[in-house]
Amino acid sequence: MDYASRTSAVEKVVNDMRKRDSLLTLRGWRDEVYTIAASYNSPPLFAMERAATSAFGVRVYGAHVNGYVVDENDNYFLWIGQRSKTKQTFPGMYDNLAAGGIGNGLSPTETMRKECEEEAGIPENLLKNLKSVGAVSYCYEDENGVHWEGEFIYDLKLPKSFIPKAADNEMERFQLLSISKVKELVIADNFKPNCALITLDFLMRHGFITPDQEPDYFFILENMHKSGL
Amino acid sequence: MDYASRTSAVEKVVNDMRKRDSLLTLRGWRDEVYTIAASYNSPPLFAMERAATSAFGVRVYGAHVNGYVVDENDNYFLWIGQRSKTKQTFPGMYDNLAAGGIGNGLSPTETMRKECEEEAGIPENLLKNLKSVGAVSYCYEDENGVHWEGEFIYDLKLPKSFIPKAADNEMERFQLLSISKVKELVIADNFKPNCALITLDFLMRHGFITPDQEPDYFFILENMHKSGL
Known part of the structure; x- marks a missing residue:
């Protein structure tokens, strides 16, 4: 799976959770994506809506x-x-x-x-x-x-x-x-x-x-x- | 027990350990006492030979x-x-x-x-x-x-x-x-x-x-x- 496919898979999950209103943090949708990586200077793994990062505990x-x-x-x-x-x-x-x-x-x-x-x-x-x-x-x-x-x-x-x-x-x-x-x-x-x-x-x-x-x-x-x- | 009695009690223990050569660190006797306290700005509890502090793990x-x-x-x-x-x-x-x-x-x-x-x-x-x-x-x-x-x-x-x-x-x-x-x-x-x-x-x-x-x-x-x- 490459960056684009991972990002699109994550997007589907996060959008679905938002639609179901299953996570409080997603009510504060920011419309801003963060690049997620092992560290701030590691190759990006995927992108994720900023409001969702706290649900997954990523740094x-x-x-x-x-x-x-x-x-x-x-x-x-x-x-x-x-x-x-x-x-x-x-x-x-x-x-x-x-x-x-x-x-x-x-x-x-x-x-x-x-x-x-x-x-x-x-x-x-x-x-x-x-x-x-x-x-x-x-x-x-x-x-x-x-x-x-x-x-x-x-x-x-x-x-x-x-x-x-x-x-x-x-x-x-x-x-x-x-x-x-x-x-x-x-x-x-x-x-x-x-x-x-x-x-x-x-x-x-x-x-x-x-x-x-x-x-x-x-x-x-x-x-x-x-x-x- | 006050500061002086505690210091004298600790001194006896440390001197005894030195005499028996029971702790490696005491071979490096510094002839310099450190004041031991709960924190650097707390009231001093007792004094202790500097070389002994690592044996007791005090900060x-x-x-x-x-x-x-x-x-x-x-x-x-x-x-x-x-x-x-x-x-x-x-x-x-x-x-x-x-x-x-x-x-x-x-x-x-x-x-x-x-x-x-x-x-x-x-x-x-x-x-x-x-x-x-x-x-x-x-x-x-x-x-x-x-x-x-x-x-x-x-x-x-x-x-x-x-x-x-x-x-x-x-x-x-x-x-x-x-x-x-x-x-x-x-x-x-x-x-x-x-x-x-x-x-x-x-x-x-x-x-x-x-x-x-x-x-x-x-x-x-x-x-x-x-x-x-």
């Missing part, structure tokens, strides 16, 4: 960017997005500057560049500062199934003069926030959970959360990098 | 610093130490700029500052750039017992003009090496293993190893942040 991958500004006094600020209120998933919640799923034939870095342009209107010349800085891994179960995810993290230092533009209506607005304000938002309950994790990783990597002040330093880092449930 | 903590220089063309260089040939553990192997165990009543950051001064002769005024950037957790077993360790990581950006000095004879020399040379050393077999891990973390956080080029990106990060065996 999915994404890329997120922390957009930040450093002022003349070495104070850091982070660009925090707020998701559109009409977005299907996590409407109105806080988000990173840009993020997107991997699985359309683009590498993690290519995906990240594309999302920076599409979601935040970042021009090509500012993307020369885009830097791969790590990843988080997590797995959780909810009423939609098993979400096993790996998210690549990028940092992008931006000039003070640049203002992101919500180019594709995914985001309602962007705010440039101080580190203390960002810490408050991460702790509060209206941050998209995996985006809060990406932001937490930024705060730890840049010395804004230290082992001297945080008793659960190892616990946090170990739980940010877990394979499986 | 021990350390702090390591990546000392680096960025030249005018934005090229990065890392200060890599080479351990003294007379050092008891890992003689002659490559090391970070400075590192030390936690457990003498100092916080992770205080320990790091002290080691920077003692092991690499870094003056106080350069330590203002010292930044907490994460940690690695790992656990392995060898002929000496179980080594369950948590290492805090610091980055220290240094001016090109500063040359580290092996102040306390722990290091034989320091070399300022390009990223490509550092990558070669990390892969080769003469790097102290946990120091190679700290260096690998630096390379990943600073964009010198990316998910586009490294197929085991998640595997590496997950295994760098593991609790227990």
Whole structure:
């Protein structure tokens, strides 16, 4: 069986389950296919509607960017997005500057560049500062199934003069926030959970959360990098 | 039982085991006590000779610093130490700029500052750039017992003009090496293993190893942040 036949077989199964309304997650049909592979850089096995991936527990991958500004006094600020209120998933919640799923034939870095342009209107010349800085891994179960995810993290230092533009209506607005304000938002309950994790990783990597002040330093880092449930 | 009585009881047991030569690890007596606690920031329970900790499998903590220089063309260089040939553990192997165990009543950051001064002769005024950037957790077993360790990581950006000095004879020399040379050393077999891990973390956080080029990106990060065996 080749890629096309496997994809078509999977499509039949998933469409049938949707018709029978047998899986809650399929009510949130995304009309977006993910390429499924043994790993993010292995040859694709087949494509599958994004909403169905949690029913099968396959691992999915994404890329997120922390957009930040450093002022003349070495104070850091982070660009925090707020998701559109009409977005299907996590409407109105806080988000990173840009993020997107991997699985359309683009590498993690290519995906990240594309999302920076599409979601935040970042021009090509500012993307020369885009830097791969790590990843988080997590797995959780909810009423939609098993979400096993790996998210690549990028940092992008931006000039003070640049203002992101919500180019594709995914985001309602962007705010440039101080580190203390960002810490408050991460702790509060209206941050998209995996985006809060990406932001937490930024705060730890840049010395804004230290082992001297945080008793659960190892616990946090170990739980940010877990394979499986 | 208080701290002093517990420490004295443990001391008796460990001294007795040493006299009977019943544990291989005690042949490598360090004459250095570690404070044992439920966590690095919990109240100390008792003190124990460092060489005995692996016999009991207690978790021990350390702090390591990546000392680096960025030249005018934005090229990065890392200060890599080479351990003294007379050092008891890992003689002659490559090391970070400075590192030390936690457990003498100092916080992770205080320990790091002290080691920077003692092991690499870094003056106080350069330590203002010292930044907490994460940690690695790992656990392995060898002929000496179980080594369950948590290492805090610091980055220290240094001016090109500063040359580290092996102040306390722990290091034989320091070399300022390009990223490509550092990558070669990390892969080769003469790097102290946990120091190679700290260096690998630096390379990943600073964009010198990316998910586009490294197929085991998640595997590496997950295994760098593991609790227990």
